[in-house]
Amino acid sequence: MENKKSIWQRIDQNTNDEIFEYGERYKAFLDAAKTEREAVTEIIRQAKEKNFISLEEALNKGINKNDKIYYNNKNKSVVLMVVGDDLEEGMNIVGSHLDAPRLDLKPSPVYQDAEMAFAKTHYYGGIKKFQWPTIELALHGYFIDKEGKEVKVAIGEKDDDPVFYINDILPHLGQTQNEKKIGEAIPAESLNIVLGHSSYGIEEDDNLIKVSVLNYLKENYNLDEDDFAIGEFEVVPAAKARDVGFDRAMIAAHGQDDRVCSYANLEAILNTDNPQLTAVGLFVDKEEIGSVGNTSMSAKFFENFLAEILASMDDYSDIKVRRAMARSHVLSADVTAAFDPDHKYAYDELNSALVGHGVTMSKYTGSRGKGGSNDANPEYIARIRDLFNSNDIIWQTGELGKVDQGGGGTIAYILAEYGAEVVDMGTAMLSMHAPVELLSKADAYMTYKAYEAFLNKFTNN
Numbered sequence: 001m002e003n004k005k006s007i008w009q010r011i012d013q014n015t016n017d018e019i020f021e022y023g024e025r026y027k028a029f030l031d032a033a034k035t036e037r038e039a040v041t042e043i044i045r046q047a048k049e050k051n052f053i054s055l056e057e058a059l060n061k062g063i064n065k066n067d068k069i070y071y072n073n074k075n076k077s078v079v080l081m082v083v084g085d086d087l088e089e090g091m092n093i094v095g096s097h098l099d100a101p102r103l104d105l106k107p108s109p110v111y112q113d114a115e116m117a118f119a120k121t122h123y124y125g126g127i128k129k130f131q132w133p134t135i136e137l138a139l140h141g142y143f144i145d146k147e148g149k150e151v152k153v154a155i156g157e158k159d160d161d162p163v164f165y166i167n168d169i170l171p172h173l174g175q176t177q178n179e180k181k182i183g184e185a186i187p188a189e190s191l192n193i194v195l196g197h198s199s200y201g202i203e204e205d206d207n208l209i210k211v212s213v214l215n216y217l218k219e220n221y222n223l224d225e226d227d228f229a230i231g232e233f234e235v236v237p238a239a240k241a242r243d244v245g246f247d248r249a250m251i252a253a254h255g256q257d258d259r260v261c262s263y264a265n266l267e268a269i270l271n272t273d274n275p276q277l278t279a280v281g282l283f284v285d286k287e288e289i290g291s292v293g294n295t296s297m298s299a300k301f302f303e304n305f306l307a308e309i310l311a312s313m314d315d316y317s318d319i320k321v322r323r324a325m326a327r328s329h330v331l332s333a334d335v336t337a338a339f340d341p342d343h344k345y346a347y348d349e350l351n352s353a354l355v356g357h358g359v360t361m362s363k364y365t366g367s368r369g370k371g372g373s374n375d376a377n378p379e380y381i382a383r384i385r386d387l388f389n390s391n392d393i394i395w396q397t398g399e400l401g402k403v404d405q406g407g408g409g410t411i412a413y414i415l416a417e418y419g420a421e422v423v424d425m426g427t428a429m430l431s432m433h434a435p436v437e438l439l440s441k442a443d444a445y446m447t448y449k450a451y452e453a454f455l456n457k458f459t460n461n
Contacts, residue, residue: 006356007394007442008249022267022448023251023441027241029263030253034157034236035140036076036285036295039098039259043078043266043283044070050270052080055305059312066274071305076285076295079305080269082455084278087310088320090327092458093280093420094269094451095297095411096262097287097334100255101125101433103132103191105141105233110195110225112210118192119164121235125288126433129186133168135435137193138238143231145222153221156238163238164193193235237435249441250355256437258287260427260444261333268451277329279455287334287411297411326419329380331454332412333447336360336398338428338439346401353398353428355440359450360398362424367407374412376423383458384423391453394446398428425450 011019033039044052052068053061063069063083071079077098084091102124109119123129138156145151156163168186169177177185199208202215217223223231241253262283269281286296293299306324310316339352353360363381366373388395400407416422427447429439 006354007358007440007446008356010394011442019441019445020248022445023243025267026260026263026441026444027251027253029266030241030251030255030259031157033098033259034138034154034255035142035232035234036098037142037152037232038140038154039262039283040072040075040078043080043262044072046266046270047080055308059308063309063312069309071301073299073301074295077301078281078283079302080266080281080283081305081309082269082272082275082279083309084275087278087306087313088315088323088327089277089460090324090329090420091278091280092275092455093282093328093330093415094265094333094455095282095284095330095415096265097258097284097297097411098262099125099285099288100236100257100259101127101288102255103127103137103193103235105139105228105235107229108225109228109233110210110213112207115197115199115209116194117196117209117213119195120189121191121193123188123191124234128183128434129188129191130182131434132191133166133186135166136238137164137166137235139164139193139233139235141231141233143223143227143233145227146224147222149222151221151223153223153233161238164195164235166191166193239436244438250438251441251444252436252438254436256427256429256439257335257432258333258426260335260429260439261447264427264444264448264451265333267448268455271452272455275456276459281455284411291411291414297414322418325415327460328415328418328420329454329458330412330415330420330422331384331425331451332374332410332415332422333451334410334412334424334426335429335432335439336362336365336424336426337400337432338398338430340430346405348399348402351397351399352401353396355428355430356442357396357428358394358443359425359447360396360428360443362398362400362426365400365407365409365412365424367409368404371407372409372413374410374416374422374424376412377421380421381423384425384454387453387458388450391449391457393450393453395450396428 055071103121141153202208244250364373364375
C-alpha cells in the first residue's frame with residue numbers, strides 16, 4: 001500500500017530511464033492533442049499503428065478473440081477494445097476524459113473597440129478567470145465551410161505563429177479591481193482575446209480592424225464571420241509541454257486534467273494482448289461540464305458499441321449487454337489533487353496524495369458529504385490492492401481536500417449505474433484547472449503501469 005518513500009527512492013536505473021522516456025512520449029501527445037478532436041485523431045493514429053481496425057471493418061470481417069477494434073464517436077470520443085474470451089462475462093475498462101477547462105469563442109465573437117479587434121469568449125469548465133489574462137494563447141478550431149469542406153484551424157502553436165492575448169488593468173489603476181473578491185476581479189465578459197490591431201490597406205468606413213481580421217480568416221481559412229456560429233473554436237495556452245526543475249522530473253502543460261490519464265490509458269490498451277477478459281480503453285468528452293451530450297459518458301454510444309459487437313457474433317440480446325456491463329470492472333481514470341504546501345489550509349494532510357508517491361486511488365470523490373460520488377466497494381478495492389502489490393505498482397490513496405472545502409466528481413458514478421465495480425484511480429497533480437498544470441513524471445508513469453496491469457491481468461477469478 002502506501003509507503004513513506006517516494007517512487008524516486010524505490011526504483012532502479014532502468015525504471016528511472018523508463019520514466020523519462022515515457023515523459024517524452026507523453027509530452028508529445030500533449031502538444032499534439034490540445035483539443036478533444038485533436039486527441040481523438042492522435043489516439044486513432046496510434047491505434048492504427050498497433051493494428052487496431054475500425055468497428056465497421058471488424059463487423060465486415062467477423063469478430064474473433066484478440067481482435068483490436070476502435071470506434072470513433074463523432075470525432076470527440078473513442079473506444080479502443082481488445083476482445084477477450086466471452087464478452088458476457090464482463091470487461092476490464094479504463095475510462096478517461098479528453099476535454100479540459102479552456103475558453104470557447106462565442107457564436108458571434110468578433111468586434112472592434114479602441115483600435116483593436118477582439119473575440120468574445122465563454123469559459124468551459126471550472127476555471128479561475130483571473131489566471132487567463134496576460135498569457136500567450138493559441139486558437140484551435142474546426143468548422144465546415146460553405147463549400148462543404150472540413151477546415152481545421154491551429155494558430156499560435158508554431159514558433160513563427162502569432163499568439164493571442166487577454167488584457168488586464170495595470171496596477172496603477174487597479175484599486176477597484178483590488179477591492180473585489182478574487183473570484184469577481186475578472187468578470188467572464190472581460191475575457192476577450194485580442195485578434196488584431198492594424199487597419200493598413202482597409203478602405204471601409206467602419207470597423208476597419210475587424211474587417212482586416214475577417215479578411216485574413218477568409219483568405220487563409222475560407223472562414224466567413226457567420227461560420228463562427230456553426231464551428232468549434234477553443235482558446236488554449238500557446239505554451240508547449242515543458243520539463244520543470246533542474247532535474248526535469250516534473251511536467252508543466254495545459255490540459256493534463258485529464259490527458260495524463262488518457263495517455264496512460266492509451267499506452268496501456270495499446271500494450272494489451274490476448275487478455276482473458278475483454279479490455280477497453282474509453283476516452284470521453286464533456287466530463288468538465290457534467291458529462292452531458294452525445295459524446296459524453298452519459299451517452300449510450302458505448303452501450304450501442306457493445307450491442308453491435310454482440311450482434312455481429314450472432315449473440316445479441318438485451319440481457320447479454322446488461323450482463324457484460326454489470327460484470328465489468330472499471331478504473332475511473334481521472335486526476336486528483338496533490339498536497340500543496342503553499343495552501344495547507346485546504347488539505348487533510350493524513351489523507352492527501354503526494355507528488356511522486358504513485359498512482360492515487362480515491363475510494364470516493366464528490367463534494368462535502370460524498371455528494372454525487374461513487375463510493376467503491378471494499379471487496380473490489382481489495383482485489384485492486386492485491387493486483388497492484390503483486391505487480392510492483394506504487395500507489396497511494398487520496399481525497400480531494402478537506403471535507404467541507406469543496407470537492408469534485410468523475411465519470412465513475414455513470415458506469416457504476418450499470419452495476420459495474422468502479423473505483424477512481426489517477427494521477428495526483430498541482431494547480432489543477434489552471435491554464436498550465438503541474439505533475440510528476442514518476443506519477444504519470446506509474447499511472448500507466450497501473451492501467452496496463454489492470455487491463456492485462458485483472459480477472460474474474
